[in-house]
Amino acid sequence: MSIAENLRQIEQQIEDATHKAGRAVNSVTLLAVSKAQKINKIEEAFKAGQKLFGESYLSEAIPKIASLKEYPIEWHFIGPIQSNKTKEIASHFAWVQSVDRIKIARRLSEQRPENLGALNITAQINMFDESTKQGASITEIYDLLDFINQQPNLNLKGLMSIPPKQSSEAAQKQQFHKLQELFHRIKSTYSGVDTLSMGMSGDMISAIEEGSTMVRVGTALFGARPENWKQQLKGNS
Secondary structure, X not given: OOHHHHHHHHHHHHHHHHHHOOOOOOOOXXXXXXXXXXXXXXXXXXXXXXXXXXXXXXXXXXXXXXXXXXXXXXXXXXXXXXXXXXXXXXXXXXXXXXXXXXXXXXXXHHHOOHHHOOEEEEEEEOOOOOOOOOOEOOOOHHHXXXXXXXXXXXXXXXXXXXXXXXXXXXHHHHHHHHHHHHHHHHHHXXXXXXXXXXXXXXXXXXXXXXXXXXXXXXXXXXXXXXXXXXXXXXXXO
């Protein structure tokens, strides 16, 4: 199928899952994960109606943003953040979903160009203590949220998480439910919080049924990434 057809199918799946969960229409946003995808594929998805795109690697993202600057795309940074990359991230993205420590939040606020307005932030939480995953622990998350909320050039929007992969729907939902409970506690504390970014191509239905407001989908939209895409990115770094 074409990217436009894939997009329609994903949108229908989101609508069906939202309806099944008894949630409001249009309460879930689709973020197209475009890392390792060619510019023409992003352009095709945009022309089919997709406006939000997520990138994980700055060296790949900056040329894409420059090439597609004529399109009103909302760019989200969703990858691990190194301190020496915060200035470029703060200058080129509307959202940063992967803020996992105070040092990064401070630098993003200090380096955000004033003419761009506040940078939208979701704090990334590693709720299940995976050693291979980025994210603040459950004991660190509250201090991080407090700090983000106090920064003049940051707009705290909520949480992002990448829970461990599970083979069963029940196990997926159990994890997502714990994240939803935390999200509701945070939402009651911070007035501007409205985003729970969780769920990807393989588990977005479970995530929606457990309260996700934003799903991050790449493979289901664009197809499989090239086998050697990580090596290609390293070569361009």
